[in-house]
Amino acid sequence: MVNITAFTERLKKVMETHELSASTFADKIGVQRSSISHILSGRNKPSLDFVLKVTSEFSDVDIHWLLNGKGMYPKNKISETTATPSLFEDSEKVSGKKIQRIVVFYDDGTFDEYQK
Template identity: 40%
Template sequence: MNSEAIISRLKEIVRYYNLTLSTFADSIDVQRSSISHLMSGRNKPSLDFVLKIIDNYPDVDLYWLLNGTGSFPKTQEIQQAPAPSPEVKPIEEPKVKTVSKEAPSLFSTFDAIGSNETKTQEVNTTKKLVKIILLYDDGSFEDYNK
């Protein structure tokens, strides 16, 4: 991390928002002496310090502040999520089957994911279910432990 370059970008932020170093320190809730030590090169910016800037000034891009890549202020372009890879097929919701309680079996049936074909699988009675993970198309997930 190049501290001198970050300090120069901090000066640009202060100029952009027409702030003094004191008001900038107050706005991100750090001591004024901390800003003075950073600007003189005595101290290097901490992760906490950088995150306070990002939280309080939404126009400041993290990558721009740390690396100089990107832009300041942030561009107003609407960014879309990248299209899924062609090899990845979305998982369809499994179909629920009802099982008769009268006829227990060592076999269970299920619909294969991505096809309408029914398969039969022998249930191994020595294995126990430990965890189920549900993955959703928005990137979230739920996990259930036994």
């Protein structure tokens, strides 16, 4: 079950990161402005369609993170301890192939994807 209060906080974080007001955010994902207002106030719960519009419009938002807070935001962010540019460069020299992306799967069914 999704914790609506926590979901709302994560949605606000996405809006703040992208420097969008609620009305601009609504326009960007293609929903009515009142929908955002009702979700942010706790009056309405987000629909699956709403969640999919957010994750489709903002590629840095992982659906697992948005719904349950699991994973990372932004999802394409590569931490220094996870992967470094030298990891990509060295692999190209060793195999003659160039790494396009690395996907890490976790035991809870979530995953993170890292792209060069």
